[in-house]
Structure formats: C-alpha cells, structure tokens
Amino acid sequence: MAEHNFSVENTLVLLLDEKKYHSLRDILTTMNPVDIAAVFDELEENRLPLLFRLLPKDLAADTFVEMEPEAQELLLRGFSDSELKEVIDELYVDDAVDIVEEMPANVVSRILAQADPEMRKQINEILRYPEDSAGSLMTTEYVALRPNMTVEEAILRIRRTGIDKETIYTCYVTKDHKLIGLVSVKDLLLCEDDDARIDSIMEENVITVGTLDDQEQVAQMFSKYNFLALPVVDTENRMVGIITFDDAMDVMEDETTEDMEKMAAMLPSEHPYMKSTPTEIWKNRIPWLLLLMVSATLTGLVITKFESALGVLPILTAFIPMLMDTGGNSGSQACVSIIRGISLNEIEFSDLLTVIWKEIRVAVLCGAVLAVACFGKVMLIDHLLLHNKSVTTWVALVVCFSMAVTVCLAKVVGSTLPLLAKKLGFDPAVMASPLITTIVDFLSLLVYFTFATSILHIG
Amino acid sequence: MAEHNFSVENTLVLLLDEKKYHSLRDILTTMNPVDIAAVFDELEENRLPLLFRLLPKDLAADTFVEMEPEAQELLLRGFSDSELKEVIDELYVDDAVDIVEEMPANVVSRILAQADPEMRKQINEILRYPEDSAGSLMTTEYVALRPNMTVEEAILRIRRTGIDKETIYTCYVTKDHKLIGLVSVKDLLLCEDDDARIDSIMEENVITVGTLDDQEQVAQMFSKYNFLALPVVDTENRMVGIITFDDAMDVMEDETTEDMEKMAAMLPSEHPYMKSTPTEIWKNRIPWLLLLMVSATLTGLVITKFESALGVLPILTAFIPMLMDTGGNSGSQACVSIIRGISLNEIEFSDLLTVIWKEIRVAVLCGAVLAVACFGKVMLIDHLLLHNKSVTTWVALVVCFSMAVTVCLAKVVGSTLPLLAKKLGFDPAVMASPLITTIVDFLSLLVYFTFATSILHIG
Numbered sequence: 001m002a003e004h005n006f007s008v009e010n011t012l013v014l015l016l017d018e019k020k021y022h023s024l025r026d027i028l029t030t031m032n033p034v035d036i037a038a039v040f041d042e043l044e045e046n047r048l049p050l051l052f053r054l055l056p057k058d059l060a061a062d063t064f065v066e067m068e069p070e071a072q073e074l075l076l077r078g079f080s081d082s083e084l085k086e087v088i089d090e091l092y093v094d095d096a097v098d099i100v101e102e103m104p105a106n107v108v109s110r111i112l113a114q115a116d117p118e119m120r121k122q123i124n125e126i127l128r129y130p131e132d133s134a135g136s137l138m139t140t141e142y143v144a145l146r147p148n149m150t151v152e153e154a155i156l157r158i159r160r161t162g163i164d165k166e167t168i169y170t171c172y173v174t175k176d177h178k179l180i181g182l183v184s185v186k187d188l189l190l191c192e193d194d195d196a197r198i199d200s201i202m203e204e205n206v207i208t209v210g211t212l213d214d215q216e217q218v219a220q221m222f223s224k225y226n227f228l229a230l231p232v233v234d235t236e237n238r239m240v241g242i243i244t245f246d247d248a249m250d251v252m253e254d255e256t257t258e259d260m261e262k263m264a265a266m267l268p269s270e271h272p273y274m275k276s277t278p279t280e281i282w283k284n285r286i287p288w289l290l291l292l293m294v295s296a297t298l299t300g301l302v303i304t305k306f307e308s309a310l311g312v313l314p315i316l317t318a319f320i321p322m323l324m325d326t327g328g329n330s331g332s333q334a335c336v337s338i339i340r341g342i343s344l345n346e347i348e349f350s351d352l353l354t355v356i357w358k359e360i361r362v363a364v365l366c367g368a369v370l371a372v373a374c375f376g377k378v379m380l381i382d383h384l385l386l387h388n389k390s391v392t393t394w395v396a397l398v399v400c401f402s403m404a405v406t407v408c409l410a411k412v413v414g415s416t417l418p419l420l421a422k423k424l425g426f427d428p429a430v431m432a433s434p435l436i437t438t439i440v441d442f443l444s445l446l447v448y449f450t451f452a453t454s455i456l457h458i459g
Numbered sequence: 460m461a462e463h464n465f466s467v468e469n470t471l472v473l474l475l476d477e478k479k480y481h482s483l484r485d486i487l488t489t490m491n492p493v494d495i496a497a498v499f500d501e502l503e504e505n506r507l508p509l510l511f512r513l514l515p516k517d518l519a520a521d522t523f524v525e526m527e528p529e530a531q532e533l534l535l536r537g538f539s540d541s542e543l544k545e546v547i548d549e550l551y552v553d554d555a556v557d558i559v560e561e562m563p564a565n566v567v568s569r570i571l572a573q574a575d576p577e578m579r580k581q582i583n584e585i586l587r588y589p590e591d592s593a594g595s596l597m598t599t600e601y602v603a604l605r606p607n608m609t610v611e612e613a614i615l616r617i618r619r620t621g622i623d624k625e626t627i628y629t630c631y632v633t634k635d636h637k638l639i640g641l642v643s644v645k646d647l648l649l650c651e652d653d654d655a656r657i658d659s660i661m662e663e664n665v666i667t668v669g670t671l672d673d674q675e676q677v678a679q680m681f682s683k684y685n686f687l688a689l690p691v692v693d694t695e696n697r698m699v700g701i702i703t704f705d706d707a708m709d710v711m712e713d714e715t716t717e718d719m720e721k722m723a724a725m726l727p728s729e730h731p732y733m734k735s736t737p738t739e740i741w742k743n744r745i746p747w748l749l750l751l752m753v754s755a756t757l758t759g760l761v762i763t764k765f766e767s768a769l770g771v772l773p774i775l776t777a778f779i780p781m782l783m784d785t786g787g788n789s790g791s792q793a794c795v796s797i798i799r800g801i802s803l804n805e806i807e808f809s810d811l812l813t814v815i816w817k818e819i820r821v822a823v824l825c826g827a828v829l830a831v832a833c834f835g836k837v838m839l840i841d842h843l844l845l846h847n848k849s850v851t852t853w854v855a856l857v858v859c860f861s862m863a864v865t866v867c868l869a870k871v872v873g874s875t876l877p878l879l880a881k882k883l884g885f886d887p888a889v890m891a892s893p894l895i896t897t898i899v900d901f902l903s904l905l906v907y908f909t910f911a912t913s914i915l916h917i918g
Binding site: 030031032034155158159162163168169185186189190204205207222223224225226228245246249250252253256257259260261263264265266269272273274278279281282285286288289290292293294296297299300301303304307310311314315317318319320321322324325326328329330332333335336337338339340341344346347351354358361362365366369370373374377381382386388403407434437438441445 | 489490491493614617618621622627628644645648649663664666681682683684685687704705708709711712715716718719720722723724725728731732733737738740741744745747748749751752753755756758759760762763766769770773774776777778779780781783784785787788789791792794795796797798799800803805806810813817820821824825828829832833836840841845847862866893896897900904
C-alpha cells in the first residue's frame, strides 16, 4: 500500500515541478481522499498548499479531514479567510470538532470566526462533552422526520436537506424534540404506499446511547447490533445527535491498541508510535517498569530467605528461569483469555467459579505434560548430556513437582485477577496483566524452595 | 446488558409456562433480533422451538442468524420442511453460508434441499472459496445497475428488487459483468436531474478486493476508507459479490482476539472461551509452553556456567528475578508497540533503522531511570533496611549497570524481531512476542554475570 503511495507521491511532485497542473488535477480527482491525504502527509511544507489548492472543493474538504494534524495546521495557517471558510463550510460538525481539538488556540479562534453561526454553536456544544463520551463523538447533522409526514414527503425532505447530513440512510422521527422512532431509507424506498404515514411504518423500539456514555460501550453496541448509526439522546430522551459506524470503527481500533498497551505494562499512548517522540514513549513505559522492578524485590526476598539451601545445592539456581518463565507464560495465557472475554462481553464476574474450575482442569492437563517433559529434559540434557552430577533424580522430581504446582497456581491467579479487577471497578487490562508475572514469580519460587528444602532435606 | 437479558428470559419463560402467547409475541416483536437471540441461546431445549415459532417470519430469520450454532442446529432438526424453507428463503446468502459451514452433513443436505435452486447455486459457489478469503465473506445479493439507465429508472429498480439485497445503499454499475462504477443511493436521491444517465454520475474509480484476498486485509480497507460495502471482483474484474461493513467488523474483532492470543503464546482459538472445553484450551496453550520451557534451558546454562561465581557470592542470585522481569517487560513493551504498528499499517520493514534509533533513545532514558532507582532500592532496602552485608556498593553497581544494559538490549531485540519476522513472511505476533522473554532472559543473565565476574573479580 505504502509503496504504491510513494510512487504516486513522486509522480505528483514531478508534475508539480513541471507545473503540469491540469494533469495533476486529473490524477488527484481519480483518487480516494484517504489515499490523497496519505500522500499529502508526506509532502514537503512548500509543496503541500500548492497541491491542495488544485483539489476541487468537495474533494478538498474530504481530503483535509483525513490528513494528519501537523499537515492540517500547516494548511490552515496558510489559508486566506475565504479559503478557510470554504473548507469549513464543507466539513461535518464532528470532523470540525476533531480538528478544533487538535489545533492551537489561535488557529481555533480563526476557524470559529469563519464557521457560520449555526455551526459555531454546534461545535461549541459538542466540545462541552467529556473526552471519550458518546457526546464528544457525535455529529448534530442527521435527518429528522415528523411522525405525521407521508413516505413521499419524507423522501422529498431527504432529497432537499440530505446534502448536509453525515448519513441519510437512517432517519430519526422526533416529536417535541423527543426521539419516538426511526425509519431507514430502505424502508422508505421499499414502502409500496407513498401516502403511508411515517408513524405507521417507523420502528418504535429504538436503541439509543446517552450523551455521557463511554465511547468503548458505544463501539461495542455497533459491533453487537451492526447499526449504521446510533442516535444520542439526553437524559430526557431528547435527540441531540448521531454517531456513525465509521467513528465507532475508529474507537474500536483505538481501544484495541489501548488494551494491548495496557497488557504489555504501558500507559495508553496519545499518538501513533511513529509520530511519538522518545520522551513521550519513555513517559508511557517507565511507570510500570519502575513499579514492577520494585515489586520484584519480593521475589528476591524469597531467594534470600533460602540462601543457605542454595549454598548447599547451587544447581537449584539453574532451574529458576525455567520455573519463572513457564509460570509467567501460563499465567499470561489465562489472563489474556479472560481479559479478551471480558471486553467482548462474553465473561462476567458471575462466571468466576466456572472460569476457575475450567482453568484448574486446563492447568492439570498443562501441568502434567510440562512436568513429564521437564523430567525428561532435566534427566536427558542436564543429567546425561551435560554430566551434571548434582542433578539427581530427586532434584529432577522437585523441579517437576514445582513446575506442575506453579502452572496450576499461575492459571488460577491469571484467571481470577482480571475478574476481581473488573468487579472492583478497575480496568482488567491495567490491573491484572502486568502484575501477573510478578505475582506468579513470587509464588513459583516459594513453591520451588519449599519443595526443595523439605524433599531434599537441605536449608 | 446480560443482567437485563436474564430478567427478560425469566419473564418469557414464565409467560410461556402460562401459555400467554399473545403477550409473548408482543414482547418479542419489540426486541432487537440480537437481544432475542441472546435470550434464546440460554433457553432450555424444549422451550426454544415453542418460543421461536411465535416470532413473525422476518424477525424469525433475523433472530435465527444471530443465534449460536448449537441452538440453530436444535431448531433446524425440529423444523418441518416447510418451516425450514420459510427461514431459508428469508436468509441472505452469506448468512446461509455461515450456517451451512457450522452444521453437520445431514442438516446441511436438508438445508440445501429446501433452498431454491438459485440460492443453492450461490451457496455452493461461496463455499468453494478458501476460509478467510474475501470470497468466503461475501454475499452475492447486491444491486446491479446498467450504465445507460437514468436516475429515475435506477431508483425504480432499487424499489423493485431491493427487498432481497443485503444493502441497497451502494449500487454497482456493471457492463458485460465487469464492474465499471458505483453510485450510492445518496447520489441518486440528491441528484437534481431524474433523467441524468447513471454513467454520468457514477464514481468510476472503484476500490475493489479480489476473491482470494485475505480477510484481514479486507477488514483493514474498511477501517481505512470507511466504506459501507466493498465490491469483490474476480481476476478479470467481473463483479462476483459484495462484503458489507458488519462482516468486516466481525473480522476485525476476530483478528484482534487472534493477535492477543498469539502475543500471549497461545494458538488461535476456534471457539469463544466460555464455549471451549478444557481440552481445546489445553491444546491451544501447551505447544508454546513446552517450547518456551525447553528454550529456557539456555538461560539455565548461563547460570550453570557461572555457578562458581554464585558459590562465592550467593546474594547475586537474589537479583536474578528483578533483572529478568525488567528485561522481559522492557522487551514486551517495545515488541507490542511495533506489532500493533505493523497491524495498523503504520510501521514497515523500511522503518527498521528509524525504529531502532527511537528505541535506543527510549532505552537510554528508561535504563538511566531504572538504574538510578535500582541503585537506591538496593542500597536502601537490601543494604540498610535488611542489613544484608554481602550487598556492597560494588554489588549494587553491578546490578544497576546490568539493568541499564539489559533494558537497552531488550528494547532493541523487542523492536527488531517483529519487523524481521514480518520481512521473512512470518506473523510478527506469533514469531516475536512469545520469544522475546526467553531471548531477553538469556541476554540479561549473560550481561549480569559477565559484569559480576569482571567487576567483582570472582568466578
């Protein structure tokens, strides 16, 4: 994809340097705004405004929306007032809000000054909703119909007003500003009676979201119900806007990235990786690294406590990494399964006992196989191949037993912790995943040394 | 959500036992098919067919599609031939294919026997495409228009044939079966001239996918371009079907789950967690556990090699978990950032040097902070608080130096490995993530003991 874009970029730059504006315009108008934006984002500062001005008005606005904030700011600063107004007039309100949120104050005040009064009012309204709320995602441009309209009147209304609406395919029926139903354009077009009243064909049981609902929940509703758009209502069921599926898809992607970052012990990043500075990345990574480093002291304490046993049989140290790693991996597996199940609404706290019972059975299976494999490995490689005389059958047995018990503990901790975190109102991905390894390390060494000292009679 | 469903379930069961079929039907028709299906999935076997038969025909088909395969099979086995035909006639082809793929052979042959010949042909066609290909995701029910139609004729055609189409909002213009353009219903409705020819208003530069394209790539195109539907063409640009955004959203969700599972050293699961048996879960988890357990032998070898040093200064063992964990965490952070960047098409192999240089700077920042914190921690807790006399300033320095170097190595390995895996044609999530910890463990202990033996003059 990118290689393709790069070659288009070169062609465009060449044509620009040769001042072949006609051909340039011809090429650009055949391209999708998303692809044009990708090329424009890579252009040098002095070429961007020139090329952008070649775009026809509607393509210009569509492309502008898809560009990176840095390129948008560059263009906005170079625009004359009338150019600025032209672009803003073509924007949907939710896109305008996204841009305003990224721009510095002086650019924002120029944008608001050029927006027409109605749009300015709507932008300011949406800006008042908290970040990550349904209200901040929505647009106020939707098709509203009255219940007493006929199908024919409704279609006429759509044809007259639809040009400014983000979607025309789902229309909302309101009475005294309250949402009382919806009809799709499909319903309208396929209705055989043009004189049928809207309230006789509308769907009355409308699924809505509240202005303050969390965006993650909104995205989940889209993937559950496969809606094109969801209406946003205030506490009194008054219709205030709609959220469209494309915005929900963006939220899904962001939330996935956030979940993965949290599971890997990072704070959620503000910008994509390639756009982040090393200092920004460092700030997101260092807190958990510090915390987990300090908490590893606990595991160190276990070792210190059994130092005399290690003095008698130093070979025991050699199996520490294997036990810790296998425990950590087993715990992460369970933990990630449960966290994903929670975010897909498949697993809830009430499933705790079912989950634990399932994990115990999985752990017994895994533990048994690992213990046998481990015994074989230790006897074959360490005892026979490497001729390590301190690796006796009893030592191998201690390692295997510890392995089996560690795996069971790891699976139970790994599956319980996310559900507990969720129950206590914490984010399972944050609270559970990074901690699992530390907790399991501690447990695995405790089990190992307890077995070692009591079975091998040392320490 | 689920609690709400459970109470609805109880109400429905009560009403069913009291034979209040009218009220039952009234309640069901106010519900969304997705929610009805969720309730039906939880019903006892003997109640399900009764309740299902209360649904009006179109709601019945929409609900059936959303149900779990187990409940679907139960219903299908109980259906009379005419009931079966009624449900199948209402299905879209892609949904019918999904059902056929999940059912045992005898149920499948009954379904195919009841489907009308045209549908049977289409089902069999889609079934021929490989799993996970665009062809297997598509439906063959789309609105096709001819280039010489007028806008008015096109709207008429949609109104006449739209009822059976999965989406009417994007219509495809074909000539000799080849795809030559598309128009949206919005374009048609908002076009001011009813006599305009379709080929004068259609969008000619259509973005398409091939029948054999991978479904992950298809899902990425939806999230990139925000399409409602994407046309699927064969190698000769003949239109064979469309994929709609709701199917793309499902793919996105599945691929995310798969990525997370792979990163946590699991094979991708076939079924959701709660529906999987312990044996199935075990099969997905044990291969990587075994492999990683055996590969931890390498780390054990490092310890064995430096056993004499540990004999002189056993306290060195106590810092092993902290070094291994911090290294592992640092590596995972880098690795997950890069893997996510790759799957969002943000990072490519050509960015390798940029990425390494960025990670080195992040690692220096992280390493410095961790080393200082580690020195403070060791001197404060281990030296002063726990009065551990073998923890000298020199030991603390060795631990800190090792920490800083380990973090740098971990970040470089963690960011390089996924890009290398991608370049070599492996899945970065599979090849890189589970291995990072093992590789970094090995490196961290090697660094630690090399420093310890040379600085502390032991071993």
